[in-house]
Amino acid sequence: MKTLTVHAFGKPVYDILFTDSFEGLTDVLPSLGSQNRKICIVSESHVADIYLPTVKAAISKVCPAVTEFIFPEGEAQKNLSTVGDLYECLIRNQFDRKDLLVALGGGVVGDLTGYTAATYLRGIDFIQIPTSLLAQVDSSIGGKTGVDFNAYKNMVGAFYQPKLVYMNFSVLKTLSRRQFLSGMGEIIKHGLIKDMDYYRWIKDHREGILSRDVSILSELVYTSCQIKKNVVENDPKEQGERALLNFGHTLGHAVEKLENFSWLHGECVAIGMAAAAWISCERGMITQTAFKDILETLKDFDLPISLPESGPLGAEDIAAATKLDKKMEAGTIKFILLSPEGHGIIDRTVTQAQILDAARFIGAR
Ligand SMILES: NC(=O)c1ccc[n+]([C@@H]2O[C@H](COP(=O)([O-])OP(=O)(O)OC[C@H]3O[C@@H](n4cnc5c(N)ncnc54)[C@H](O)[C@@H]3O)[C@@H](O)[C@H]2O)c1
Numbered sequence: 001m002k003t004l005t006v007h008a009f010g011k012p013v014y015d016i017l018f019t020d021s022f023e024g025l026t027d028v029l030p031s032l033g034s035q036n037r038k039i040c041i042v043s044e045s046h047v048a049d050i051y052l053p054t055v056k057a058a059i060s061k062v063c064p065a066v067t068e069f070i071f072p073e074g075e076a077q078k079n080l081s082t083v084g085d086l087y088e089c090l091i092r093n094q095f096d097r098k099d100l101l102v103a104l105g106g107g108v109v110g111d112l113t114g115y116t117a118a119t120y121l122r123g124i125d126f127i128q129i130p131t132s133l134l135a136q137v138d139s140s141i142g143g144k145t146g147v148d149f150n151a152y153k154n155m156v157g158a159f160y161q162p163k164l165v166y167m168n169f170s171v172l173k174t175l176s177r178r179q180f181l182s183g184m185g186e187i188i189k190h191g192l193i194k195d196m197d198y199y200r201w202i203k204d205h206r207e208g209i210l211s212r213d214v215s216i217l218s219e220l221v222y223t224s225c226q227i228k229k230n231v232v233e234n235d236p237k238e239q240g241e242r243a244l245l246n247f248g249h250t251l252g253h254a255v256e257k258l259e260n261f262s263w264l265h266g267e268c269v270a271i272g273m274a275a276a277a278w279i280s281c282e283r284g285m286i287t288q289t290a291f292k293d294i295l296e297t298l299k300d301f302d303l304p305i306s307l308p309e310s311g312p313l314g315a316e317d318i319a320a321a322t323k324l325d326k327k328m329e330a331g332t333i334k335f336i337l338l339s340p341e342g343h344g345i346i347d348r349t350v351t352q353a354q355i356l357d358a359a360r361f362i363g364a365r
């Protein structure tokens with residue numbers, strides 16, 4: 001079994017296991033003391049329909065007390081009300097600090113379960129079993145947990161690390177094409193901010209990726225996990241370099257919120273990356289050729305680079321929403337741009353006027 005160990009502040013904190021089935025859970029859970037603790041599998045309706053029986057069966061072999069909490073699928077459920085329902089379920093089942101939560105699903109399940117684990121009884125253990133491409137390459141790693149608050153993205157949260165991330169590549173085959181491509185948004189981000197060779201590899205392997213060739217997908221997921229691991233190890237609590245992972249997210253989160261979550265996270269990140277690449281090009285930090293190549297690559301993976309023509313959002317609304325995201329510090333936005341050397345950089349000089357222009361570039365009125 002391929003494994004990556006993620007460190008924080010110099011110490012090993014958890015392993016990421018790369019597998020192609022759920023059977024291995026039976027082997028690894030005893031090392032987390034599963035025989036002596038209650039386990040609650042947290043999932044959402046769609047993923048639970050497909051995978052809960054198999055996962056529950058594997059876990060039940062090595063844990064006598066398995067319960068479940070299933071909520072309706074979708075970003076709109078990633079809020080404090082669902083967290084409250086989960087607290088109630090845990091209290092009802094007398095979960096104590098020694099018990100364990102298992103997040104089975106995409107980023108919505110992972111973020112929400114992680115936040116509940118961070119706060120229930122001031123912290124109980126949780127593990128991640130990411131099932132979407134986006135969750136496998138990004139959200140399950142690094143311990144950013146949280147929920148949306150009044151539609152403000154990830155407004156309430158905590159840095160709280162899982163005890164294990166268990167990847168099963170085989171689940172990617174049941175993911176819809178649109179959800180699969182949403183994950184590609186974050187993957188292309190990893191290439192652009194950290195590794196242009198990887199970005200070129202992604203372009204070169206487009207067909208194998210889109211046809212979900214298992215060996216190409218496993219290389220893709222593993223490489224993105226390595227990139228994310230390196231960034232979060234250097235900066236577990238986003239005091240510096242970790243902000244690079246927010247490339248495309250400043251305008252992306254604004255669009256996600258203003259479109260009432262009807263666009264997927266990775267799609268909004270793609271639009272936000274187009275906008276951030278546009279600013280980088282306007283400032284002469286990347287060439288026109290590099291800029292056009294980024295737009296073409298996003299389009300090649302069927303990701304949007306602009307807002308829908310019918311009823312587009314207002315540029316002023318987008319700019320206003322960026323002011324309320326988490327990357328504001330003393331009135332300035334930490335904006336992620338692309339450098340001439342071919343990686344991401346943190347910039348604090350992007351003005352509201354430039355954000356308005358970038359919003360118009362992506363089609364805002
Ligand atoms: N914590 C972080 O570092 C981090 C990083 C990136 C994104 N996020 C968050 O993650 C969320 C997006 O994650 P997501 O794209 O996984 O969304 P999601 O959890 O809503 O899952 C996407 C959809 O795919 C379905 N699905 C998941 N796995 C499946 C499978 N194997 N087969 C069939 N269907 C499956 C789900 O039912 C859902 O409809 C956003 O809330 C975003 O803010 C967090």
Ligand SMILES: O=C(O)C(=O)C[C@@H](O)[C@H](O)[C@H](O)COP(=O)(O)O
Nearest residue numbers: 138142144154186242245246249326
């Ligand atoms: O892990 C990180 O750090 C990231 O920024 C990863 C992003 O893809 C993710 O969407 C994150 O939730 C956005 O950051 P946030 O702090 O604005 O929630």
Ligand SMILES: [Zn+2]
Nearest residue numbers: 186249265269
């Ligand atoms: Zn993201």
